[in-house]
Amino acid sequence: MAEISRRAGVGMATLYRNFPGRRELLEALYTDEVNAICEAAETVDGETPGAVLMAWLHRFFAFSTSKRHIASELLAHLDSSNPAFSDNRARVLAAGRPLLAAARRVQEEDAGDAFQDDSAGVDLGAQMQADQQGPD
Template identity: 75%
Template sequence: MRRADAERNREKILDVARAALADSGAGVSMAEISRRAGVGMATLYRNFPSRRDLLEALYTDQVTAVCEAAATVGGDTPGAVLTAWLQRFLAFTSGKRHIASELLAGPDGGSPVFGQSRARVLDAGRPLLAAAQEAGEVRLDLTLEQILDMIVAIAAISGDAGYLQPILRAAFDGLRPPADA
């Protein structure tokens, strides 16, 4: 178990790194993260021996938040709950471009974190999709994998939220069963 001050330092580093990568993208150095967090380089490297370790921790934390959101998002109907969670997934996907591209560019061409994360997200979202399909609010011929791939594709479109939201609404409209079904 970590000491309380060590855990605070770790969380401070993660918070600073999350904000720095969101603002600056992949260009922020470990030294800059250390400086912004107000911790020494030894503390930074004790918690995250490499930049890759830091990026994987950030990615994993955000995946955990998306998975936990599956249990806490609200809505009037199962379809609304699924839609709220998919919005959260879109925000996660959009905010992780720099981290994911840097992890993918690594020497092994990827990270086992991706496969594990996808499995966790699918496990968290499947009950939401099943409930929406059982309620007749989402087409039965779609899998969660297909829906998440659609969200990832939308997240890759350049543009701000005002530009992306109508595209996302059109995609959500396409999740509904046809009127003649």
């Protein structure tokens, strides 16, 4: 925490006032990154809905791979069912659904095949499609 305080240019008291411990700091960082991914779903550019989806997926995968260490650190302190994971996962799925739906409306189904989070072994594209179809 001392190194984080030094690099952020804030005092230790300020850091601990906002983040009582390392876990809280990691949760806040992880949530901020998820916020950026979700916001990117609304602002990413592309010439076609499929291109928009793919551009967002590239950002998502860059996030997934670059923030894997943060998730690992959080898992050391939290159970994987903790809302820090489940709520943020649901938010990412919700952000990606409209992009996938738009791509599919213009017959770019293959774009959705790439929507898979290999780090968690979860096929997000299939999850979004199942969510759109509703229960059997």
